[in-house]
Each structure stands twice: as structure tokens, then as C-alpha cells.
Amino acid sequence: MKREHTFGGWRLLVAIWPLFGFGGCIGSNVLAHEQRLVAPVVAELQFAPAPALPLVGLYESVLITGEVALAQRKVYYVFQGDGTYTAAALVESDGQSAFQTLSGTWRSLAAGLELDGKEPVPLEQAPGHVRITAPNGSLVLRAETLR
Amino acid sequence: MVQSMPRKLLQWIGVAAVLGLLAVAIGALMLVKDRVTLVLQAEASAAGPDPVALLRDDVQTLQRELGELRSQLGGNFEHLGAALEERAVARHAELQASAREVAQQHLQQQHAAERAAAAQLLSLQAELAALRSSLPVAGNRVPAADVSPGVAAGPTTEPAPGQTPVGENPVGQNPVGQNPAGEPSVGGNVPAGPEPTPTKETPAAAKAGSFLSFSVPAAKFQFDQSQTYTLLSDLCRVGFDAKSTLHDFTGVTGKVAGRFVADFDDPAGAWTGEVTCEAGTLKTGVDGRDTNMWEYLDAPHHAQIRFELGKFEATKVDVGARTAAGTLHGRMTIRGKTRDVSMPITVATDSSLRLQIEGQMPLKLSDYEVPVPSQLGGTITMQDEVKVWIALRARVQVGGAR
Incomplete structure (x- = not known):
């Protein structure tokens, strides 16, 4: 028995389906496996050494790495033009969070950032960000403005 | 005499009439005595239905109603049995949850007690070390009257210009007061003279660290011990990949929350906790489809999709690298229906010491009584x-399992 196929009925409906405004649905819209995990914004930053960088301004941490990241959750620095700074860190211990505050002196040298006259630590720069690297962790700070 | 005659006559006539009537009556009775049947019948029965028939009808009605009651009673017993069974299952689940909660609380209290004891021990050791180090100073350089709490006692052994922590130190370090004049100083309110130089005799100082002039409490990421992890909502995603007649798509949400207690080196793999997401925030990129999806998930009535952690069956654990792989067993609740599930997962740790947990598993919508979407009379259908x-990130809670 010979079957005659005609381009009509439901086949036609399926064929013209995209023409009725559903064209955007066609094609796979599946999130790739490697894109499921939220990527931190700082991962895309390209840091370069920033000797003697004029740091004056307000900075907020966006990433803390290393063992210190277990307890230190957030850091703010205000580097002032007169060579002083004030800072606050949110530190967690035994399930309780509390701010520590500091004030002291700073200098941006060729060797990096000197805080309170101690050994300078490497200082790097990316657009809108700086990275300070200490022996037990690093701190990525984003430049902020006081509003 | 004349008047008494008619009276007597009348008396005789009356007697004769009575006797005559009596004779007629007797005669008539004799004639008809065999033809008369005396029937005594209740007055009401003459007009009403047959009582036996009524009684029979009543019995039949009762039998019929009894049969109906019997059949209904059987159904009701079945319903009652099902309800009791459902209640028993729910009660069992409640009891299990309560038992887990009690166990978790017990664990938390135990850890808190251990930490408190350890902190007290460290404090005592620090005080002892401070006393030891201050004794020769007090004896040689500082008058006894000057050694009092809250009084600065000279320069420090390690000058650190500019370092002036302000306020109460939350981590049990030696508090360092701010110099009223704003001058850099250390040891403003350290009792008993100069700040001791960290040595092996001061374990409290040795335990703590500093990071860019901040004091940081000693904290270890103990991958091989029971710890509490809190999901970082901003860095978490959960979702699903679906296939339909026309194309494949992903539904995803970042509204994820949860906490869990896990020990990756525990052979029993007993994990507790849960991960939840908001059903009404799942999005596929097509508004109309999202609206239908929320309706299918009955998001207004079952706002949360919940995964209750049960057991981690590890196939690979590297404590040093802080990585693991295995199968996570638990109970998934969607649209109010709870089913046992198993999800293969991988665990890694990023540079900020946050857990990265990724995994996936197949799931049938029909198992959770979620209608499978279909459009145009079934022309476009989604697979069940x-x-x-x-894809989760979780941070360990400093201070152990809680």
C-alpha cells in the first residue's frame, strides 16, 4: 500500500510555528555545565604591579583569600592624603561577628604598600581595584566613593 | 272501684306486650341462630394497610440500609486506615527530624563546651606567661605601685608606629587601646607592663595571627572534622535542564539558602542540614513559560523546594587538597511531595576557603505530581x-560545628 505524504495538517503547523513569534524559543537554551557555578567578578580582573600607587580614597574588600579568609569577612580602608589611614574589618569568631578598627600610617613605595612602618607588601592594580598580598592571604579592594 | 279497673287492665296489657316481645325475640333467635356470625374487629384495621406487610417492608428497608452502611463503613475504614498510615509516616518524619535536631544541638553544645574550655585554658596559659615575663621587669624596672590594670607602662618591645586598634577586640586577643592623642602606640591598656614578646610560653599569641595590621583569630579549615557550613546565597545557583519537542532549556534560580553540618572524613557520612530554593524565582528566560512553570509547581502554596541532606557516601576524599566526590543521599520536596533522592556530587575548595559543591541527578516531574507542560494539544510537550x-558555595563557620 502506498502512503502519500502531504505537507499539511500538523506538519504544516509545526513548520510555521516559529513564524508566529516563537522563534526565540527555538534552539537550545541550556546553561553550560561549566557556567553553572557563579563566577566571582574579580576573576576577570588583570592585576599588574603598582609601585608608588597613590592610594588615597575609600576601598572595600571584594575578595579575601588564604587562611585569614576563614575569619575575616569584610575589610574597609580609607587612605588619607596626610599619610594616615583608618580601617575596619569584620571578623568572625565562635559564630559571632564583630568589627575591628585600626588607624595608622601608610606609604606607597616602589616595593609595595607599607602599613605602620612595617615591611612593605606587594601592591597590584586593576581597573577600579587593588590587590594587597600578605604572607597569609591576599585582599582585593574595590575603590569606592563616599556619597 | 271503677277507676282501678282500667289501671289493672293497662298493667295486664303491658305485661302481655313484654311477654309477647320476649316470645318474638326467642322465636327469632331460634330461627336465625345458625345464620349469624359474630365478628369482633378493631376499628382502625378496617381502614389501614396490612401490618404484617408493613413490618416486612420495614425489615427490608432496614436490611437495605444496613447493607449500605456496611459498604460505607468499609470505605470509611479504608480512608481511616490510609489517614492513620499517612499520619504515622508524617509523625515518623517529625520524630526523625527532631532526633536530628537534638543530635545537632548536642553536638553544638559539646563543641561550644570544648571551645570554651580550650579558650579558658589558653587564657590561663597566657596569663601565666604574662606573669612570668613581667616578674623580672617588675622587680628590676617598674615600681610595684605602678603595675595596675589599665595603665600604660612604657614603650613596647616592638614599636609599631601607627598601629592603633580601637575598641573592644572580639577575638580574645590582648585589647589594645587607642592613644587619646592619636599617637601611634601599642599596649595602651595592657596590664602588667610591656607587651610580652610572643614566645612558646604564650600559646594564645601564637595561635592568633595578624593580617595587614588586623588581629585574626586562629581558625583552621578542618575538612576532616565535623563543621557547619553556610550557603552563600549570592554565589549559589540551582536549576534544571529540560527537554521539549522544540528545544532544550534551563530553569535556574539564585535564591538559594541553607546550612549543613558535614565531616568529609566520616565513614558514616552522616550529614545534616538542608538546601532550599524559592520555586517562584526559577526562570527559564521566557516569561510566559516561567508563569506556567510556577503554576505547575504551585509556587503560591509550595513556595520552597527543599533538599534535606541525609548521608554522604564518599567515593574519594582528599583531606589535604580539600576535595571529595561521592553520592549525597537525602529527601527532595517539590510541590509538597517528598521523595528519597541520590545525587552524585563533587566538592572542592576555592582560594577563599569556600566549599564549591556541584552535582546533578535525573528527576521525574510525575514523581512529585508536577504536571508535565504541554502546548497545542500535545504538539509541543516537555519530557517528564x-x-x-x-552549584553551591558554602563558607565554614569559624568555631566548629554548631
């Missing part, structure tokens, strides 16, 4: 089975 996946 979807791939559910998680």
Missing part, C-alpha cells in the same frame, strides 16, 4: 524527566 543540578 529533567536534570536537576546544584
Whole structure:
């Protein structure tokens, strides 16, 4: 028995389906496996050494790495033009969070950032960000403005 | 005499009439005595139905009603049995949850007690070390009257210009007061003279560290011990991949929350906790489809999709690298229906010491009584089975399991 196929009925409906405004649905819209995990914004930053960088301004941490990241959750620095700074860190211990505050002196040298006259630590720069690297962790700070 | 005659006559006539009537009556009775049947019948029965028939009808009605009651009673017993069974299952689940909660609280209290004891020990050791180090100073350089709490006692052994922590130190370090004049100083309110130089005799100082002039409490990421992890909502995603007649798509949400207690080196793999997401925040990129999806998930009435952690069956654990792989067993609740599930997962740790947990598993919508979407009379249909996946980041709670 010979079957005659005609381009009509439901086949036609399926064929013209995209023409009725559903064209955007066609094609796979599946999130790739490697894109499921939220990527931190700082991962895309390209840091370069920033000797003697004029740091004056307000900075907020966006990433803390290393063992210190277990307890230190957030850091703010205000580097002032007169060579002083004030800072606050949110530190967690035994399930309780509390701010520590500091004030002291700073200098941006060729060797990096000197805080309170101690050994300078490497200082790097990316657009809108700086990275300070200490022996037990690093701190990525984003430049902020006081509003 | 004349008047008494008619009276007597009348008396005789009356007697004769009575006797005559009596004779007629007797005669008539004799004639008809065999033809008369005396029937005594209740007055009401003459007009009403047959009582026996009524009684029979009543019995039949009662039998019929009894049969109906019997059949209904059987159904009701079945319903009652099902309800009791459902209640028993729910009660069992409640009891299990309560038992887990009690166990978790017990664990938390135990850890808190251990930490408190350890902190007290460290404090005592620090005080002892401070006393030891201050004794020769007090004896040689500082008058006894000057050694009092809250009084600065000279320069420090390690000058650190500019370092002036302000306020109460939350981590049990030696508090360092701010110099009223704003001058850099250390040891403003350290009792008993100069700040001791960290040595092996001061374990409290040795335990703590500093990071860019901040004091940081000693904290270890103990991958091989029971610890509490809190999901970082901003860095978590859960979703599903679905296939339909026309194309494949992903539904995803970042509204994820949860906490869990896990020990990756525990052979029993007993994990507790849960991960939840908001059903009404799942999005596929097509508004109309999202609206239908929320309706299918009955998001207004079952706002949360919940995954209750049960057991981690590890296939690979590297404590040093802080990585693991295995199968996570638990109970998934969607649209109010709870089913046992198993999800293969991988665990890694990023540079900020946050856990990265990724996994996926197949899931049938029909198992949770979620209608499978279909459009145009079934021309466009979605497959019943979807791939559910998680991509989570969690931070360990400093201070151990809680």
C-alpha cells in the first residue's frame, strides 16, 4: 500500500510555528555545565604591579583569600592624603561577628604598600581595584566613593 | 272501684306486650341462630394497610440500609486506615527530624563546651606567661605601685608606629587601646607592663595571627572534622535542564539558602542540614513559560523546594587538597511531595576557603505530581524527566560545628 505524504495538517503547523513569534524559543537554551557555578567578578580582573600607587580614597574588600579568609569577612580602608589611614574589618569568631578598627600610617613605595612602618607588601592594580598580598592571604579592594 | 279497673287492665296489657316481645325475640333467635356470625374487629384495621406487610417492608428497608452502611463503613475504614498510615509516616518524619535536631544541638553544645574550655585554658596559659615575663621587669624596672590594670607602662618591645586598634577586640586577643592623642602606640591598656614578646610560653599569641595590621583569630579549615557550613546565597545557583519537542532549556534560580553540618572524613557520612530554593524565582528566560512553570509547581502554596541532606557516601576524599566526590543521599520536596533522592556530587575548595559543591541527578516531574507542560494539544510537550543540578558555595563557620 502506498502512503502519500502531504505537507499539511500538523506538519504544516509545526513548520510555521516559529513564524508566529516563537522563534526565540527555538534552539537550545541550556546553561553550560561549566557556567553553572557563579563566577566571582574579580576573576576577570588583570592585576599588574603598582609601585608608588597613590592610594588615597575609600576601598572595600571584594575578595579575601588564604587562611585569614576563614575569619575575616569584610575589610574597609580609607587612605588619607596626610599619610594616615583608618580601617575596619569584620571578623568572625565562635559564630559571632564583630568589627575591628585600626588607624595608622601608610606609604606607597616602589616595593609595595607599607602599613605602620612595617615591611612593605606587594601592591597590584586593576581597573577600579587593588590587590594587597600578605604572607597569609591576599585582599582585593574595590575603590569606592563616599556619597 | 271503677277507676282501678282500667289501671289493672293497662298493667295486664303491658305485661302481655313484654311477654309477647320476649316470645318474638326467642322465636327469632331460634330461627336465625345458625345464620349469624359474630365478628369482633378493631376499628382502625378496617381502614389501614396490612401490618404484617408493613413490618416486612420495614425489615427490608432496614436490611437495605444496613447493607449500605456496611459498604460505607468499609470505605470509611479504608480512608481511616490510609489517614492513620499517612499520619504515622508524617509523625515518623517529625520524630526523625527532631532526633536530628537534638543530635545537632548536642553536638553544638559539646563543641561550644570544648571551645570554651580550650579558650579558658589558653587564657590561663597566657596569663601565666604574662606573669612570668613581667616578674623580672617588675622587680628590676617598674615600681610595684605602678603595675595596675589599665595603665600604660612604657614603650613596647616592638614599636609599631601607627598601629592603633580601637575598641573592644572580639577575638580574645590582648585589647589594645587607642592613644587619646592619636599617637601611634601599642599596649595602651595592657596590664602588667610591656607587651610580652610572643614566645612558646604564650600559646594564645601564637595561635592568633595578624593580617595587614588586623588581629585574626586562629581558625583552621578542618575538612576532616565535623563543621557547619553556610550557603552563600549570592554565589549559589540551582536549576534544571529540560527537554521539549522544540528545544532544550534551563530553569535556574539564585535564591538559594541553607546550612549543613558535614565531616568529609566520616565513614558514616552522616550529614545534616538542608538546601532550599524559592520555586517562584526559577526562570527559564521566557516569561510566559516561567508563569506556567510556577503554576505547575504551585509556587503560591509550595513556595520552597527543599533538599534535606541525609548521608554522604564518599567515593574519594582528599583531606589535604580539600576535595571529595561521592553520592549525597537525602529527601527532595517539590510541590509538597517528598521523595528519597541520590545525587552524585563533587566538592572542592576555592582560594577563599569556600566549599564549591556541584552535582546533578535525573528527576521525574510525575514523581512529585508536577504536571508535565504541554502546548497545542500535545504538539509541543516537555519530557517528564529533567536534570536537576546544584552549584553551591558554602563558607565554614569559624568555631566548629554548631
